[in-house]
Amino acid sequence: MLMALRGILVSLLGVYYFTFFKDYNNVKKSNKLDNISVAKVGVLGCIANFFDTLGIGSFAIIVAANKYFKIGIKDKELPGFLNVGCCLPVMCEAFIFTTVIKVDPITLFAMLIAAAVGSYIGAGIIAKLDEAKIQLVMGTALLFTAVLMFCSKMGYMPGGGEAIGLTGIKLVIGIIGNAVLGALMTAGVGLFAPCMALCYFLGLSSQVVFPIMMGSCAMLQPVSSVKFIKEGAYPRKASLVLSLCGAVGVFVAAFIVKSLPIETLKWLVMAVLVYTGASMIAGAKKNLENEADVVVE
16 A cells, blocks of 8 residues: 555656646746746755754745745745645655655555645635735744644643554544645645644654655645646746755755754744744735725725
8 A cells, every 4th residue: 555655646746747847838938937046945945845854844944934035935926835846855755754664554545645635625725815815824824833833842732652553533533634734734834733733632653643744745735736836826936946955955854964953943943933923914914904995095
């Protein structure tokens, strides 16, 4: 079953890249590719996905860097940028962690498929939202992720068990829960923290969490990415650079770096999440007020 799962992932990646490069070339011919700093996006992709491989997550880092280092990605295109640009890196993570960590194949397969179904539904909704609504959704999502990370850090959430798989009602809860998380991820909610909380709640071991959460992202991101690509709701050039450089960051983290002060870094990421989330909500409020003024006039 694990080989079948990998076959599905490779097939999804093939469909994703076929769709991506077809759209990329069409836009390139019309000279409408986004004008971004390749160096900035490349460094960001490498760093963000380096930390993603270590279990911290990449979405919060990318959103914050885009704002504070003036990367140039519009808020409306951020969900598409996150999902399309991080597709290849997370696929690499999935292959690495499903190889080195033993997990029940039925549990893995069911939860990954659920995440993909949820993402397809979510991407269709998010891609059609205006900038103010996307800012509001992403700002709320970032704050929610910060709360989950804080609860985990303080020991307020279940600490997990020893199980490497789920059965019965626990498996049903895991499938439904991961489908919801897949839908939320298309809005910019990093899947790692809430998926980790879900797996711990269901009694899975802390090691098994890694192939499940990374495999979920690998399964859902090609699906959601194709939706974003077809809607044109993403920056083409920036997503390509993020994707390629992000894969480099994954392999550096997985095979070269052995230890980092991860717990300290998590506090920093939480602070970034809160500040960035609050800033996006404030931006959404300002945009909605401006829209209201235009309507009144």
